[in-house]
Amino acid sequence: SGNASASITADTNAGKMKAYTCQFCHGSNGIAANPAYPNINGQNEQYLYQSMKAYQNGERTNTMGKMMKQQLSSLQNQDLADIAAYYSTMD
Amino acid sequence: SGNASASITADTNAGKMKAYTCQFCHGSNGIAANPAYPNINGQNEQYLYQSMKAYQNGERTNTMGKMMKQQLSSLQNQDLADIAAYYSTMD
Numbered sequence: 387s388g389n390a391s392a393s394i395t396a397d398t399n400a401g402k403m404k405a406y407t408c409q410f411c412h413g414s415n416g417i418a419a420n421p422a423y424p425n426i427n428g429q430n431e432q433y434l435y436q437s438m439k440a441y442q443n444g445e446r447t448n449t450m451g452k453m454m455k456q457q458l459s460s461l462q463n464q465d466l467a468d469i470a471a472y473y474s475t476m477d
Numbered sequence: 478s479g480n481a482s483a484s485i486t487a488d489t490n491a492g493k494m495k496a497y498t499c500q501f502c503h504g505s506n507g508i509a510a511n512p513a514y515p516n517i518n519g520q521n522e523q524y525l526y527q528s529m530k531a532y533q534n535g536e537r538t539n540t541m542g543k544m545m546k547q548q549l550s551s552l553q554n555q556d557l558a559d560i561a562a563y564y565s566t567m568d
Contacts, residue, residue: 421523432512440539448536450527 394467396431401472404465407457408473416476422450431474438466485558487522492563495556498548499564507567513541522565529557 412418416427426434440446441454458466503509507518517525531537532545549557
């Protein structure tokens with residue numbers, strides 16, 4: 387599938403490991419534990435990547451945005467691409 | 478299903494009519510026409526409502542955020558609740 391950024395080749399297996407902490411809110415199956423959070427299984431890979439970059443860049447400024455910014459603060463673009471690929475390929 | 482805001486009763490039929498323009502990017506079936514946009518079929522109603530409020534409140538500041546703010550500028554909370562209910566009940 388088209389990866390999120392032309393220069394990055396996404397690895398869904400690496401994404402599964404890197405997505406370990408995501409599951410506590412987004413679910414191990416991508417179905418959110420809380421209706422205030424999005425389901426992300428099968429979501430568009432490019433949208434997932436762009437959303438995570440928006441959080442990292444502080445472009446989502448509400449409470450949830452600040453929390454997500456913190457969650458993603460240590461991740462590199464390769465990590466985001468892998469995580470985006472992992473959840474997007476999830477049914 | 479739990480509506481997006483305690484004081485609003487969502488109407489999915491009204492939501493279908495109010496969501497007329499959404500389909501050009503999000504698809505009449507909620508599957509985005511463009512991978513840069515999110516699929517929203519079956520997305521959590523509360524998350525959809527909160528995301529639209531975030532756009533209206535200017536809390537999503539990137540290019541897409543500004544575009545969505547404009548799209549939603551004329552809608553009231555009842556409209557957002559109806560649209561959120563409509564797409565969330567879509568398979």
